[in-house]
Amino acid sequence: MQDITDVSIALAGNPNSGKTSLFNFITGSRQHVGNYPGVTVERKEGRVPIDDAIVTFIDVPGTYNLSPYTIEEHVARDEILSPKISCIITVIDATVIERGLYFLSQIIETGKPTVVALNMYDEFEDANNVLDTELLSQILGVPCIPTVGNRGRGVTELMATALKAARGEIDAVGKVHRFSHEMEHAIDETAELLGEGLNLNRRWAAVNLLLYGESFANSGYRKVLPGDIYTKVDVIRERLEDLEGRDINSIVAAGRYGYAAGAVAECMKTSEFQALTPTEKIDAVLTHRYLGLPIFLLVLWIMFQSTFTLGALPMTMIDNFFIWLGSTVSSVLPDGFLSSLIVDGIISGVGGVLIFLPNILILFFFISILEDSGYMARAAFIMDRLMHFLGLHGKSFLPMLIGFGCTVPAVMATRILDSRRERLITMFILPFISCGARIPVYVLLAGAFFGQKYAGTVIFSLYIVGMLLSFIFAKLFSFSNKVPSPFVMELPPYRIPTLRSVLLHIWERAYMYVRKAGTVILTASVILWFLMSYPKPADTGHDGNTKLPSSTAIEQSYAGRLGKLIEPALKPLGADWRMGVALGSGVAAKEIIVSTLATIYSISDEESGHGSKSLQDALKNDPTLNPVRAYGLMLFILIYVPCLAVLSVLRREAGGWRWVIAMIVYTLAIAWTVSYIFISIAERIV
Ligand code: GDP
Ligand code: MG
Numbered sequence: 001m002q003d004i005t006d007v008s009i010a011l012a013g014n015p016n017s018g019k020t021s022l023f024n025f026i027t028g029s030r031q032h033v034g035n036y037p038g039v040t041v042e043r044k045e046g047r048v049p050i051d052d053a054i055v056t057f058i059d060v061p062g063t064y065n066l067s068p069y070t071i072e073e074h075v076a077r078d079e080i081l082s083p084k085i086s087c088i089i090t091v092i093d094a095t096v097i098e099r100g101l102y103f104l105s106q107i108i109e110t111g112k113p114t115v116v117a118l119n120m121y122d123e124f125e126d127a128n129n130v131l132d133t134e135l136l137s138q139i140l141g142v143p144c145i146p147t148v149g150n151r152g153r154g155v156t157e158l159m160a161t162a163l164k165a166a167r168g169e170i171d172a173v174g175k176v177h178r179f180s181h182e183m184e185h186a187i188d189e190t191a192e193l194l195g196e197g198l199n200l201n202r203r204w205a206a207v208n209l210l211l212y213g214e215s216f217a218n219s220g221y222r223k224v225l226p227g228d229i230y231t232k233v234d235v236i237r238e239r240l241e242d243l244e245g246r247d248i249n250s251i252v253a254a255g256r257y258g259y260a261a262g263a264v265a266e267c268m269k270t271s272e273f274q275a276l277t278p279t280e281k282i283d284a285v286l287t288h289r290y291l292g293l294p295i296f297l298l299v300l301w302i303m304f305q306s307t308f309t310l311g312a313l314p315m316t317m318i319d320n321f322f323i324w325l326g327s328t329v330s331s332v333l334p335d336g337f338l339s340s341l342i343v344d345g346i347i348s349g350v351g352g353v354l355i356f357l358p359n360i361l362i363l364f365f366f367i368s369i370l371e372d373s374g375y376m377a378r379a380a381f382i383m384d385r386l387m388h389f390l391g392l393h394g395k396s397f398l399p400m401l402i403g404f405g406c407t408v409p410a411v412m413a414t415r416i417l418d419s420r421r422e423r424l425i426t427m428f429i430l431p432f433i434s435c436g437a438r439i440p441v442y443v444l445l446a447g448a449f450f451g452q453k454y455a456g457t458v459i460f461s462l463y464i465v466g467m468l469l470s471f472i473f474a475k476l477f478s479f480s481n482k483v484p485s486p487f488v489m490e491l492p493p494y495r496i497p498t499l500r501s502v503l504l505h506i507w508e509r510a511y512m513y514v515r516k517a518g519t520v521i522l523t524a525s526v527i528l529w530f531l532m533s534y535p536k537p538a539d540t541g542h543d544g545n546t547k548l549p550s551s552t553a554i555e556q557s558y559a560g561r562l563g564k565l566i567e568p569a570l571k572p573l574g575a576d577w578r579m580g581v582a583l584g585s586g587v588a589a590k591e592i593i594v595s596t597l598a599t600i601y602s603i604s605d606e607e608s609g610h611g612s613k614s615l616q617d618a619l620k621n622d623p624t625l626n627p628v629r630a631y632g633l634m635l636f637i638l639i640y641v642p643c644l645a646v647l648s649v650l651r652r653e654a655g656g657w658r659w660v661i662a663m664i665v666y667t668l669a670i671a672w673t674v675s676y677i678f679i680s681i682a683e684r685i686v
Pocket of ligand 1: 014015016017018019020021022062119120121122123147148149150151372373495496497498501
């Protein structure tokens, strides 16, 4: 027995192979969720005692490759290669085993010990498949263990084997597979050039240099590689591509698939009588050529409508709580600076955002069910077909799908696109895809002006408008493009989501939302409260202890003056300086629109007592607003300037401030135009 007591083991594999389920089972409640430094990709780890060791397990983002292009792949790669990790559990979905082996071939190339979890083994067996796992382990040179991630089958053996592999007690580095003769020659030549400063597996580095050239170097290896290596590798690659008559990606992919298919053919017996699987039957309807899209839209509509209806009750309760809190605090504290800061600034700002927690949770409840059941992948598939119809590359839809959550990772995900032109076009249509942070704003405005019955439909319509705009602009930008290349999308089988995974997902979202409310939104609320409270109007501010009176005081405050400055531009949209302040602050983060409105209306409601009514009522009673204007405003919010976080990744990803400026001008112009056209037409009709 060795005396190692601290071991780290990473779980890696394709998306949906069951990594997180296994991870959850292994670590139970002992997990810690954070982000990778510098990026918004989630990092989960958990420490578990096994025998005499404390083992840290890490759930690595799911990927198909370890390329340097997408942020997930980059992060996954660095995690896997990290010297701290002494063994990798490669999680393979046994029902699509070849795809998993394709990924495994890359893990084996890194030279790290690995143990394979043949997950989804229940489904694999249900389909009457038989696999000789002994033989497979021998062929691959790594232990292969059947597991059922969501029920815990095989997990104990998996953990014990992985620990042994990590300690070098069993042989688990695997047998590196061979590419074509020409490719192997190119690998040898490239490996020769690598120099000495590299503590990476040389074969792995050579394959990656051949595949990705400078992009590989730029993803963290430039310093350890000889400066002139790239041009030399380019020469080697060109010669290889000439010799084989196809490009490097096909050469490598063919090698890996060949290996995977070969291993499967050796070890697996597929049942010969296969009726239509349940998945195939369901898919015949859900991804139907004509029915698919309407069904998808219906699902979306149901999701938004129930987000709204089910959220209404808890929302009122939280709202009442904050109203109560506000009036209690203001009755306890003497009127003045502190009371106003706490009640008008902090409680109404942060409270104004927290009210929407139930809606966010319900929405993510639906989304996690759609994701876990496998329907989300179908939605992507249906949209992909539509994108092709519009002459766009299907791959562009992946960043868009991510954009429904948050635009920041979506912009980074454009790296999967091949040409810079495609990347830029996709980045410029992403702002039309409504991100999660806008939900509170929609719920607030739609709820105030359209009532419970129609609010869900109104929000749904905003998403549709956003998607239509993205299609229209994509088409405008790419009108001269050649026909896009086909793109294969994987459809995982349908599964019944487990309660455990859904709850965990919701819990994570709740935590993130509350954390944002407690940090970013709190800070912004305090700053905005200050900007809205000072300078005090000269006639009332004699002792600095005066109550803040009515909206005239805010009008003369710093924020009010800024709002007034943009008011002329908003006038045609029926919005006044108060919306100007809200929209302006919303550039920092979209939820801040809600907290700013809460603060504005709370301060200017002073005559009727501290925050005595809810923001929705206050908006409803505002004579300058009506349903048409509210919808126009929501359209504006849907489209206008993405938040600061997005602008900053845009600068990095698009390469330069001019793209940021272009984005700001372009989104403002479109937002204004769309909103204006809508209001002009709607006011005439209504
Ligand atoms: P990840 O993307 O690799 O983290 O995959 P998840 O752990 O999120 O699993 C995806 C889906 O597969 C979830 O709905 C799980 O409940 C389900 N799942 C995971 N492992 C198994 C398994 O061994 N058998 C079956 N039938 N379902 C599983
Ligand atoms: Mg996962």
